[in-house]
Amino acid sequence: MAINKVVSGPEEATRGIGDGMTVMFGGFGLCGIPEHAIAAIRKRGTRDLTCVSNNAGVDGFGLGVLLENKQVKKMISSYVGENDEFERQMLSGELDVELIPQGTLAERCRAAGAGIPAFFTPAGYGTEVAIGKEVRWFEGKPHLLEHAFDASFAFVKAMKGDTAGNLIFNATARNFNHAMAMAGKITVAEVEELVPVGELDPNEIHTPGIFIQRIFQGDNFEKRIEQRTVRSKA
């Protein structure tokens, strides 16, 4: 029998999250973010979180709802600031922000899940990102030593999942969700559609359920669009 990872909903799924923890959130911009987990953490009122997320949401949505409730102590991201409250807290010094290259962010997640404590990457050599980091030359090129993240929880979002935690993503909503799912000590997946084991084709699964500890089906995903760009039919 497959192991059953199903929890009742976002409240149970976020049980155990505590003040001061390092927590990962999948998504790119507002695309593929775990919106129900974020809402549940807001309700819990957990404080002083270090959040690893490519972006920091917008005012009133995504991680913006944790920022405006002053639950975040530090953001580790590659691109931020589409968010007035974020900017205010950063400039006033209430919020600590660590900006790191996007590929390094992704690899620090993947490495954490893959049992690789550290790795060398060329990204950021010769820039302020390199300050204080060990440099080694390989094949004639300088590289920086970067460390895997250590996150108590990872919150990810998928289009479909089964009760064993196997996940399938839609389009570019996969983004950081896969590597973060690997990285979390406890990984919580919220899905648009939860199905019994056996319904997903094993060939089509993107993230194996071994990386997932809790899964639930979220109601009414808002899936807000950040930059609506269209062309005319003319």
Added chain:
Amino acid sequence: MALDKNGIAQRIAQELRDGYYVNLGIGIPTLVANYIPGGIDVEFQSENGMLGMGPFPFEGEEDPDLINAGKQTITAVPGAVYFDSSTSFAMIRGQHVDLTVLGAMEVSDQGDIANWKIPGHMVKGMGGAMDLVASAKNIIVAMMHTNKAGESKLLRQCTLPLTGVRCVTRVVSNLAVLDITERGFKLIECAPGVSVDDVKNATEGRLIVDGAIPEMKL
């Protein structure tokens, strides 16, 4: 006549070759996709996790799950593929992407690039730019030759915080095409109606002018 942004994109599009995988940055680079030469096939990589990026969707057909690295809604062309962020940067770091086109605030004559941070201004972050410039083997910078005050952005040394060092291979500006060489910017072409002296006057970094310089053909 100096080129406008579309002219710069049009000239860069001439660098595309059949079979290229290409990553286009935000701003002028995005416009390159409008000028793909006839008879060649290229595929656009978006570092948030897709190959085979298509044009913007028609109104009413936007999908919140389908965006580019600038977070804009887009479409996928036949043969497109989606993947996760760590795989995406494996493509970039592993030099599987043939051409990267980026904007810049400053470029030095050794190929250093600054395009992510202005001290004293709100810093938004480097996104994927540092990974791209550190690893790509072919980096073309699309930029204006001077700033609004008329000061050169092609410099002996960058003054702004760097994105990467010794990485740019070619610059296409509103005035000229220049290659980065051991001895500085090598003038390859001038924009239509732009003289070698115009380029000299607008370039603070070392400039090499070797023989007669052809006019850009658009």
